[in-house]
Amino acid sequence: MIGLIAATAAGRQAATQLAEALRPDETRVYEGPVGEALRRAYGECSQLVCFLATGATVRLLAPLLAAEGSDKHSDPGVVCVDEARRFAVALVGGHEGGANALAARVAAALDAQPVVTTATDAIGLPGLDTLGLAVTGEVAAVSRAILDGAPVRLLGGDRFPLPALPTNVSGDAPAGSPTIVVGDELPDSQAGPTIHLFTPSLVVGVGASKGAPTDEILTLVRATLADAGLSERGLHSLASVDAKAEEPGLLAAAAELGVPVRFFRAAELAAVAVPNPSDAPLDAVGTPSVAEAAALLGAGAHELMVPKRKSAPEGRAAMATVAVARRPARGRLAVVGLGPGARDLVTERARTELRRASVIVGLDQYVDQIRDLLRPGVRIEATGLGAEEERARSAVRLAQQGLAVALIGSGDAGVYAMASPALAEAGDDIDVVGVPGVTAAMAAASLLGAPLGHDHVSISLSDLHTPWEVIERRVRAAAEADLVVTFYNPRSRARDWQLPKALAILSEHRDAPTTPVGIARSVSRPDEWHKVTTLATLDPAEVDMFTVVTVGNTASREIAGRFVTPRGYRWQE
Secondary structure: EEEEOOOOOHHHHHHHHHHHHOOOHHHHEOOHHHHHHHHHHHOOEEEEEEEEOOHHHHHHHHHHHHHOOOOOOOOOOOEEOOOOOOOEEEEEOOOOOHHHHHHHHHHHOOEEEOOOHHHHHHHHOOOOOOOEEEEEEEEEHHHHHHOOOOOEEEEOHHHHHOOOOOOOOOOOOOOOOOOOEEEEEOOOOOOOOOOEEEEEEEEEEHHHHHHOOOHHHHHHHHHHHHHOOHHHHHHHEEEEHHHHHHHHHHHHHHHHHHEEEEEEEEHHHHOOOOOOHHHHHHHHHHHOHHHHHHHHHHOOOOOOEEEEEEOOOOOOOOOEEEEEEEOOOOEEEEEEEOOOOHHOOOOOOHHHHHHHEEEEEEEHHHHHHHHOOOOOOOOEEEEEOOOHHHHHHHHHHHHHOEEEEEEEEEOOOOOOHHHHHHHHOOOEEEEEEEEEOOOOHHHHHHHEEEEEOOEEEEEOOOOOOHHHHHHHHHHHHHHHHHOOEEEEOOOOOOOOHHHOOOOOOOHHOOOOOOEEEEEEEEEOOOOOOOEEEOOOOOOHHHHHHEEEEEEEEOOEEEEEEEEEEEOHHHHHO
8 A cells, every 4th residue: 555645735636646646446645744644654554655845754754764673674665755746756665665666656647757866776787676586685785895896796697587787796706705696595604795586496395185284284394495405485386286276284384385386187296207106195196196296397397306205293194295396497588579669659568678688689770779778787689680580599599598588679579570480489498578569550550540440450561481472362351351451561672563562452442542541651760751642642652661551441531631440339320
């Protein structure tokens, strides 16, 4: 819950505006004397927005921040907004309290400027406590060393696809340097300031008798991990046989550990070779192994880290067994659409993925467009036109090496772009994230009017990868189906006859003098140009490879200079 506190009429008005802009269920306006309101909100909310001067807010927060039990890991994130609504200042809890992100949301809602002073954010470095991993240790000291350019030792950097880090962070830094340890093991002592980033990579297979107590399962899981030098913070999931899908003790143990449980059919488990098969589970649930086989299947691993181990309750037989396996490290491939060209059409999700990556792969001209959005230290793999196969394979290969890779393209990466060749090369050994972008057809349509208001299709006229006979068959099918058609790659100096041929096919099924055609070139770029003409008067010489051409169906019309395809609402008949 986000608590909103204001002291003046202008502040209360701004609070109301912010509450309307955010989700209705995530804000609460606190009334009454401002000091009392802030204290109540501080104890009840995970984040606060104070429509007060920063000095006043600091004075009111000071005793709360100094109270016993208060620390940066549990304090709410606090954002301060000035009376004129010009700035949204992340005041307390920038990272762990989410104040930095909240400042950006508040600023967007109030048309203000977000102010973030956290050192790592200010100079474009990833916050070590913002990577989505559990963190322990001296975050401030290690972060300070990174910012100062001092050598920082990275251990286990291949265990998780980290974002780009500065060059002073490496595995070659001398022992005794501030250290970042990545992995699922229990922390051990290091000579200098150290932080541990825990990867969620451990899968614990669990066999449980009917009615197995929650405490018995929990005690066994925790003791097994600790004895093997593994951290509970490195847990990914539990796994078991589907016959135990409603076993209360197992489900409660998973809830207490904060991880999901994955269940497998007995036949799946029985097919897994394990070191310690047993007749007991075979008789009970139809597989000679539950704990060991479930751990291996759940982790996608071939070897156990810890073989089967039984619980040891006093005075009765064991009711639980566990085994542990580790998920192989997986690289990350984000396929990112950058939109048609304008910076404000690059989505926030795309920006986040660009800053999440340690390697950027893309066409050189697209890389140049977004260099200023990248983190310091990012590796860039840029190639020229015609190297699509090389880029796709390079991106997948780098992800398979355990890296965080962003493969970029214009428009939407899945539309005549890099997602298709890349995913055709990728296996199930990497994680893939798709980031949608504004396509050329969508951006052109927004300029032309509403040409895509009814059923439509996109067809590329380039016969570089598709025989013309196939393209022509598709154009004829679209013409006969009375679809609005957007042509990509419509015309080049070497391909100047395909567009007139396609238009002639469409004219066989359209009234050429009245069918609107939209031409849009370099959409959202400085030399953007567009016009609405007709199928009869379109001049192919105005079209090139930077252009999309949209041809209407039999219902499309030019209305007030705009290209409109009616949706067919009855109330407009």
